[in-house]
Amino acid sequence: GAGVSQSPSNKVTEKGKDVELRCDPISGHTALYWYRQRLGQGLEFLIYFQGNSAPDKSGLPSDRFSAERTGESVSTLTIQRTQQEDSAVYLCASSSSTGDGYTFGSGTRLTVV
Amino acid sequence: GNSVTQMEGPVTLSEEAFLTINCTYTATGYPSLFWYVQYPGEGLQLLLKATKADDKGSNKGFEATYRKETTSFHLEKGSVQVSDSAVYFCALRVQGWGAQKLVFGQGTRLTINP
Numbered sequence: 001g002a003g004v005s006q007s008p009s010n011k012v013t014e015k016g017k018d019v020e021l022r023c024d025p026i027s028g029h030t031a032l033y034w035y036r037q038r039l040g041q042g043l044e045f046l047i048y049f050q051g052n053s054a055p056d057k058s059g060l061p062s063d064r065f066s067a068e069r070t071g072e073s074v075s076t077l078t079i080q081r082t083q084q085e086d087s088a089v090y091l092c093a094s095s096s097s098t099g100d101g102y103t104f105g106s107g108t109r110l111t112v113v
Numbered sequence: 114g115n116s117v118t119q120m121e122g123p124v125t126l127s128e129e130a131f132l133t134i135n136c137t138y139t140a141t142g143y144p145s146l147f148w149y150v151q152y153p154g155e156g157l158q159l160l161l162k163a164t165k166a167d168d169k170g171s172n173k174g175f176e177a178t179y180r181k182e183t184t185s186f187h188l189e190k191g192s193v194q195v196s197d198s199a200v201y202f203c204a205l206r207v208q209g210w211g212a213q214k215l216v217f218g219q220g221t222r223l224t225i226n227p
Contacts, residue, residue, distance in 0.1 A: 101162075102159065102215060
């Protein structure tokens with residue numbers, strides 16, 4: 001597609017429920033990244049995909065967080081048993097194989113109540 | 114490790130003022146450096162970049178020079194406009210398999226008053 005698409009744009013969930021966040025990268029972009037942005041803070045790296053493998057998962061905060069990617073396409077970030085501290089904007093970005101010029105999606109705003 | 118430190122905000126200026134937002138970094142290897150901008154209600158957009166020492170990135174009147182000797186990449190603009198109000202993020206990336214991720218500073222909120 002023309003840009004990186006994320007869905008849903010907003011999600012309100014009850015504490016303890018599982019959520020799935022979706023990212024559709026730009027067609028042909030082999031690299032895909034997930035970041036988290038808490039209110040008033042910078043971007044926190046979560047995970048990086050090259051193709052459908054994840055060479056760097058170092059930013060996932062706990063085993064409640066997982067992500068997968070199908071081929072060089074859609075990625076899903078899953079948060080199990082959500083906690084209030086998971087409330088944030090979750091941003092996805094993609095880039096070509098040269099790694100230059102990330103394009104970010106508009107994010108999913110997750111609120112855990 | 115790799116890290117970015119930005120000038121703390123918020124920064125408030127009047128229209129046509131000169132802007133500097135400081136950014137310094139620590140990195141293993143030779144990073145590429147970036148400034149991203151996040152306008153209200155929008156996603157992050159690449160503003161400018163520099164890939165090696167002494168390179169100057171520029172866009173929309175903004176400039177930043179990659180200074181290896183001072184490990185800095187300060188953002189400047191000679192005359193700001195109300196439309197420049199946004200959050201600005203400095204970032205670095207060290208090339209290499211498994212190290213493609215951007216490392217961001219904490220962001221600086223800029224407000225320009227008419």
